[in-house]
Amino acid sequence: MSLALVHSRAQTGVQAPEVRVEVHIAGGLPAVSIVGLPDAAVKESRDRVRAALACSQLELPQRRITINLAPADVPKDGSRFDLPIALGILAASGQLPREALRDWEFHGELALTGELRPVEGALPAVLAAAQAGRQIILPLENRAEASLAQHSGARFARTLLEVCALLQTGRELPGPLPETAVAEVDASLPDLSDVRGQPQARRALEVAAAGGHNLLMIGPPGSGKSMLAQRLPTLLPSISDADALECAAIASLAGQRPDLANWRRPAFRAPHHTATAVALVGGGGAASLRPGEISLAHRGVLFLDELPEWERRTLEVLREPLESGRIVISRAARQAEFPARFQFVAAMNPCPCGWAGDPNGRCHCSREQVARYRARISGPLLDRIDIQIEVPRVPAADLRPEAPRGETSARVRARVEAARARQLQRAGMANAALPQARTDRDCALSPNDRLLLERAIDQLHLSARASQRILRVARTIADLAGTDAIGTAHLAEAIGYRRMEPAG
Structure with missing residues (x-):
């Protein structure tokens, strides 16, 4: 024996x-x-x-x-x-x-x-x-x-x-x-300078990158929403070695081999709108629970295109991880927890045909059709999206080969890294992750600016969560400007990013 x-x-x-x-x-x-x-x-x-x-x-x-x-x-x-x-x-x-x-x-x-x-x-x-x-x-x-x-x-x-x-x-x-052999090297990644026009959307993308804020873009087909989303990771700072190892470990559990050339770069995940809730959050048999798209996007970007085309039940599973940064998958005989602290970016058309608000009057959708289309996205999910912007059709003059190009990803990323460094020095985290107590301390307003925020909350019918997110976005805008205090211009810009309510 x-x-x-x-x-x-x-x-x-x-x-x-x-x-x-x-x-x-x-x-x-x-x-x-x-x-x-x-x-x-x-x-x-x-x-x-x-x-x-x-x-x-x-x-x-x-x-x-x-x-x-x-x-x-x-x-x-x-x-x-x-x-x-x-x-x-x-x-x-x-x-x-x-x-x-x-x-x-x-x-x-x-x-x-x-x-x-x-x-x-x-x-x-x-x-x-x-x-x-x-x-x-x-x-x-x-x-x-x-x-x-x-x-x-x-x-x-x-x-x-x-x-x-x-x-x-x-x-x-x-x-x-x-x-x-595993050091980070520059690879052929998409660049922000490829996007023609859209100065307001580019600015919103920079703010979202600097503070780690969630972003929703609303615009007609071909306006550049997907191009902008795909270039967000090129604006984000490289993640730490510890976070990169955690992300690589998650990819390993999903059977994916890491990209050694860019393993410290934030991930970009863009599942199709036919994906199920299990594909997003993860799951499987009791003996083998696997991470989903939200965990594979950990410390990176999760992009959902055609947001109203997703099943509403599938979208609702995002609400908890957007707040907690983790997902717990439970089965009868087993439970597994995966990290899911991702930056949520979404895009949608303004109506079923996609042309509502276009100056050419191409849209023939009724008010009821538009309302039903936009109501496919729940209020609680919208409440968790910090920046909601309109991306209009690009003018023909901006598409000419000789038209001036915008800034490159490298130049914008330098400003983003400087703003993110201010946030880490002040609070040890990105502004989007600030808890309420820390938000109240780091995002203090003058009496006049407090009145401006209160009027905006009443007029736009915003929730308490939305008001906190406005303060965090204003804090990020101030960080990009290199100022210690939030000014009226910073707050007004942050409020402007909440004016595009799709369910309106």
Whole structure:
């Protein structure tokens, strides 16, 4: 009778809880049983491991093998446990030294030939293993994303035999890619100078970028709403290494490989309006809850085009994460929490045909049709959008090749970074994230400006939440101007961004 212990990791949200793979070999009829709340993919490991051992010229003991994945109350899913199960069998049967397994963790799927295939959730496992003081061995194809955690001590192998050679003889395996290989470099990204005309929309985009504010653009087809939204990430400051690692870990859980050239740049997610509520917030089976679009947009931008075309029930799921910056997905047997602190940007036409308010009078929609169209967006959701602007049709003169172009993204980003630095120095966060107590302190108004705000609240029928958001936008405008106090001009501009109420 013999027993071996191998360390691995499960997947629960963005967490990677430790799993101890206990392999026990005893007398009896040959059989392999896996216990400890495995899903179907984990149970299939028996056949993959059997074939991988045979093809690698290693022995599968013809005895009774019991594999326990502890703790039993943590669901185990996927094929990530193939490698630790195979190593546990080899150690329990004396083909590998058990002591060599003590300081390592293992994560990987086995092909029938013994090769290692990449797995999802590699980066969270690397970070958790480093925090536990152990090194981790992963498939070589996971090397790029795992290299984002530079000092983790991760190692990468192509085959099961390479892992065995490391444990038996200490043979070296490749480590993370050099830091220069994952450094941020300039890539071919869209530039704000591509947008013709639209000075007011460009200004609103700059304000939204500087303070992290949510933005709604209303205008006819072809006015440049999508172009503006796609260029918002190029105006945002690079995110910190800690936030970038968190975002890369979320992408890893979704099976997406990070863009090493731009991994510190904010993400931009633009799902189609046919996406479901589960696609937005995340979900899946009880054993494998995956992040949705709002979590993949964490620390970046979530853009929803054709906003009234989205199902209202789908849009309503955005309300809680817009306030809390996180989403909790609950199933009968499991619960997972994902971060979802994103900047919400949306675009819509002013009416069903798209031409309401156009000077040419092309719109023939009735008042009732326009009202029904705009009422598809609920008041509570609109209340959470700080800046609501009109994006009119671009004049033909602005489309000429010789027409002057606007500022580049780099020039605008310099002003945004300076304004964001003032906010971080003052409050440690972007203005859009200020709590109410901090808003009252940092966004103080003069008596006359307070009266101006109160009149605007009464005339525009704004809620208390909307008034707080006006103050935060005014604070951002003052930061862009480099002033410590909010002036009347800053407040008036912020109020102007709330005048375009789509449900009107």
